[in-house]
Amino acid sequence: MASLLLVLDLAGMLVFAISGALLAVRRRLDIVGLLALAALTALGGGWIRDVLIGATPPAALADWRYLLVPVVATLATFWFHPAVARRERTVDVLDAFGLGLFCVAGALKALEYGLGPLPAIALGIVTAVGGGVLRDVVALRVPTVFGPGELYAIPAAAGATLAVIGHQLPLPSPAVATVGAAVAITWRLLAIARGWHAPVPSS
Amino acid sequence: MASLLLVLDLAGMLVFAISGALLAVRRRLDIVGLLALAALTALGGGWIRDVLIGATPPAALADWRYLLVPVVATLATFWFHPAVARRERTVDVLDAFGLGLFCVAGALKALEYGLGPLPAIALGIVTAVGGGVLRDVVALRVPTVFGPGELYAIPAAAGATLAVIGHQLPLPSPAVATVGAAVAITWRLLAIARGWHAPVPSS
Amino acid sequence: MASLLLVLDLAGMLVFAISGALLAVRRRLDIVGLLALAALTALGGGWIRDVLIGATPPAALADWRYLLVPVVATLATFWFHPAVARRERTVDVLDAFGLGLFCVAGALKALEYGLGPLPAIALGIVTAVGGGVLRDVVALRVPTVFGPGELYAIPAAAGATLAVIGHQLPLPSPAVATVGAAVAITWRLLAIARGWHAPVPSS
Structure with missing residues (x-):
């Protein structure tokens, strides 16, 4: 089970790392830029969460296996980016799985460190979307998660909320995590398929 | 007294949160973007300070009352933004009070955590202006506090300096805080009224 | 020896601080913007490293001598920026020395705080280039270190790697630091002189 979760x-x-490296290619950055955007996107959300809850050094920095992920994404994107870019919709679909996993894992880790339900939900969202926000800011793009594309943060908020509610009841952690992640992933995939958007203020 | 301070x-x-949500409206972001910019602007300065002094998790993250502030600002701005935008000068005036409170509170908290006078002044300024800097960077605007608009950081520096001097003398904390905040607020309001600017290098 | 290192x-x-203040002049910011960019560039890399490894408050915040550095750089650049800007190539050459020192110092500090070799190398690079990344992001410039200019992060990676290898062997720390820094500085200076670049993905 633990090794399934690690995988x-x-x-x-x-x-996440591939989406960062792809943006770097489009910005005509060099291999250093690819690696930096890949690492920020993949690991940045977890770093922000861990720094805020005082869990330093972050697991995604102290464990060399996590550090290899952006290296792999960088090399793959460097050599095969035209093929990867043609499959961007596939990247979006796979990205939904990262979103679902990270919102739940982030919320549960915050609870474990003693934060209350509302802060834990907030940190679940930060874990899931924080890396993408860092990626976009560094590449001078208004973070896509802030609108007006398809729903992204709201499914993550739902997943984190379910995980926190389940944990408080209390229900067994693996069941809670699975349901929360499944809801976030399904909602995000439906949003992509149907073109669902979050409300925008009238202008 | 404590509840007055909390209010x-x-x-x-x-x-602060309203100023973040208003910028999000102007950037045509969705409600997620409004909430994110509201939260960064309102809470970001305190988060940076608390992370730097090791006071984690930050009060403005662990206490759910603080987390509700950006939610309220987001809903109000989402529905009433034309009215809010017409009162932007009023927002600027009210913002001066936030500036004055936060520069003093930030400096005193840094002293409490054992930092010296100069670092405490620096952290007071960071607390007061850090949220606005995060707001602007995420919305791809060079931070307004860095110029060339009306004086903003310098009144905050004055407030923080007075608070630190008073605390070292030592004078009673509430008096020190009141004087420091009053000076910062007054100076900022005068700068708005009179159009005072910080010096810009000759070009 | 300790005082030589401090100098x-x-x-x-x-x-580093001068490069930040110069960019602020070019962005037509006021003296607050000069000071902010100078401080972020000079101290930001160390702050990110220290926050990530839990070494808070960062030395470069708690020690007032470090805080004076951006003040000096700001005043010098404010008054003499045309002369400084004319010597930008000199600034680049001196900057190579900062790069070499910081990649080694950052990696050794990370080891000291118990991180493994690969994370320590990553933090050495972050220490050396993080301030410049913050400077560029705040001034709305895609970080120059991410390409496609002359090699910058790769010499820093080499210096950090040598420092970590030497420390693990173990060799005496001063020798390791000197060799690592010398390699990073030399490689960076050669890259400037010869126009060496990192690979860019084919388009």
């Missing part, structure tokens, strides 16, 4: 975690990070 | 603190944050 | 450290920071 899922690394797979989610890999997809 | 002032929340009121200062609310004005 | 080198402060000198490296001063050059």
Whole structure:
């Protein structure tokens, strides 16, 4: 079970890392830029969460296996970026799995460190979307998660909320995590398929 | 007294949060973007300070009352943004009170955590202006506090300096805080009224 | 020896701070913007490293001597920026010394805080280039270190790697630090002189 989770975690990070490296290619950055954007996207959300809750050094920095993920994504994107870019919709679909895993894992880790339900939900969202925000800010793009594309943060908020509610009831952690992640992933995939957006203020 | 301070603190944050949500409206972001910019602006300065001094998790993350502030600002701005935008000068005036409170509170908290006078002044300024800097960077605007608009960081520096000097003398904390905040607020309001600017290098 | 290191450290920071203040002049910011960009560039890399490894408050915040560096750089750049800008190539050369010192110092500090070799190398690079990344992001410039200019992060990676290998062998720390820094500085200076670049993905 633990090794299944590690594999899922690394797979989610890999997809995040590829989205960072792809943006770097489009910005005509060099291999250093690819690696930096890959690392920020894949690991940045977890770093922000861990720094805020005082869990330093972050697991995704102290464990060399996590550090290899952006290296792999960088090399793959460097050599095969035209093929990867043509499959961007596939990247979006895989990215939904990273989103679902990270919102739940982030919320549960915050609870473990003693934070209350509302802060834990907030940190679940930060874990899931924080890396993408860092990626976009560094590449001078208004973070896509802030609108007006398809729903992204709201499914993550739902997943984190379910995980926190389940944990408080209390229900067994693996069941809670699975349901929360499944809801976030499904909602995000439906949003992509149907073109669902979050409300925008009238202008 | 403690509840008066809490109310002032929340009121200062609310004005900061509104300025973040308004910028999100202008950037045509969705409700997620409004909430994110509101939260970064209101809470970001305190987060940076608390992370730097090791006071984690930050109060403005662990306490759910602070987390509600950006939610309120987001809903109000989402529905009433034309009215809010017309009162932007009023927002600027109210913002001066947030500036004055936060520069003093930030400096005193840094002293409490054992930092010396100069670092405490620096952290007071960071607390007061850090949220606005995060707001602007995420929305791809060079931070307004860095120029060339009306004086903003310098009144905050004055407030923080007075608070630190008073604390070292030592004078009673509430008096010190009041004087420091009053000077910062007054100076900032005069700068708005008279159009005072910080010096810009000759070009 | 300790005071020699302190002087080198402060000198490296001063050059970094000047590069931040110069960018602020070009962005037509006021003296607050000069000071902010100078401080972020000079101290930001160390702050990120220290926050990530839990070494809070960061030395470069708690020690007032470090805080004076951006003040000096700001005043010098404010008054003499045309002369400084004309010597930008000199600034680049001096900057190489800051790069070499910081990648080694950052990696050794990470080891000291118990991180493994690969994370320590990553933090050495972050220490050396993090301030410049913050400077560029705040001034709305895609970080120059991410390409496609002359090699910058790769010499820093080499210096950090040598320092970590030498420390693990173990060799005496001063020798390791000197060799690592010398390699990073030399490689960076050669890259400037010869126009060496990192690989860019084919388009």
